[in-house]
Amino acid sequence: MANPKQIENLLLTEHFRFTPITLIDDVINAVNERAYHASDAIESSLMGADPTILGFGSRAETEGRIPETDEEGKPVFPEARLEIEEGVHQLETLLENTIDKNFDKFEIYTLRNVLTVPEELVPWVRLEHYDNLTLPSPNTPTPTPESLQLLRRKLQETQKLHSALLAEKTRNEVLLSRLRALLSPAPSTTSQTARASKTEHSSPTRSETRDASNGAGAFAFLSHGPAPQTLGIQPLPSIAATPSISTPTPSSDPITTHTTFTLAQLPALRAQIAALRPYLATTSLPTHSAAAGTDEAAEGARERREYVESQTRRVLERRGVDVRNGTAVEGRRVAAEEVKALEEVVKVMSRGKGAKQDQESDEGDRDKMDTGD
Template identity: 55%
Template structure:
């Protein structure tokens, strides 16, 4: 059976999570490290000093001894190194004894008066630590068997393993989120290029660090009404109010919802693609498609003209009258003409005209 002192040490160890004697040992070890560092520095200083300053010539003169000389004619004292080492060893031994004597007193005083329980009362049996709060202690006559204790111990171990696994998974998820955010976070060069670019559709996308930054941070994305994601400088996610959805999220959700209908259309077109002929439409459908196409072209043209400062209150027709044609627009028109020419050539080669209405 453990004695009262051992019970006290176990109680203090459980409370501090470390044995009380380990604190004294750490203090003594730290003092010894400082002691050895001082003696090493002291020895290095004496070894590098001139033996004449340490009194070795006077000792040789008192002993009627002529010291040896080196090649340059300077006196040599080979006994200096040995005496310095012996002196440092004696000094180190003296300091170690002083440290042991004084810190033994510190250890006795600390363990008897600081890291201890009260001596006048037996309080060890009445102390309850914080992690024992609301803990139901079974009665001594309960029928807890060895198998039950083993099962509880195994359950505790598995719970601790699960906790560690969840923490590791949380760390991996946070790292993955940071990597995904880095794909959308534009660099300083891309931001500067987006601000200074005169063409809304020509912006460098060769950004190796953030290859998808062009989705939200280019002038083309701003023209479509897609706002930049709320990415703060520290990479932490910004809080968004409930019910608020980002434009990019809205566009993506809408596109995803339309995918089943697009799949159905594709499945209906596959039989016609084999014969190189699309299903024909009646006159009413053609007129409706032409009207929708015209409305779309007028709305997009109006947006482009208004962005360039042209008044479109009287309509789109004639709004560009008197405006200077820019080089980017000329190159764009040339590309369209070349594309139409290639299309006509390919249509002539096939021999069959395809109805693309």
């Protein structure tokens, strides 16, 4: 854990946008740069001055030596340049030491008294860019790369599931439309069924044959016909009048109502069967003789057969099959007048054929007579 001084430095750094020691270092660097410029200026001025003025001539006289002269006759002191460079270097060293010593004190004073925040005020300081900042609750989990990757996977799986559900919905809509087509008669079939009870049966048209091959209205007799109307079952609307699948309209469904009621009665029926099952092996239930049982079985078989025949005849009549004479003949019923007309045509054809045979026999006899002669 950071100590109070480090916390204070962090607070000042965040406030100034730079560390406090950086400010002091910049001040010291600026002073050192001015000192270097001053030493360079001193060196340049000493190098440009006359060595005699700087005291080198007096020292040569004191030492009793004669300095050399240049082309113009001026005395030359080679040691002057070396001594000036050494003196300037010593001056720079002295200035650096003095600056470092004094500015170390400046740094300590500034950090302790100027660039500082009292320790007891640090917890109460709020910087400007922290205004109106809502801090997260400590109980809020911090997102990690693993948690983000898990969320991405969940999103991908959710999208896959959504696509699969949309595809399943589309398939269910198609299946429901086909089932409704099976229970809903075609528009032409409805009008024909109404006319079938009043007029003679006619052969099925091409459209009806095509609908029958596609299975449209194959189970329409469950809700459209005399038997369902007798039971009080309302007919379903035709395929053309059925609204779109995506926007179903509320309507009464008698088949669903009767089926729901029947299914609701099944548990009670099962309970009664389970209660009566133990009595089947006993003689407590009334029994009949074998002959009576045989008669009842025959009667029941006869009733079932008659019911099946009646229902079959009704379905065949609705399909346009003639079953009035006890046989199933596809196509329309032939009227008595048509039969008589066909019989007359056959008689005429048979008369013409007989006359032709007589003519041929007469011609054969004549040929024989001619040959005999």
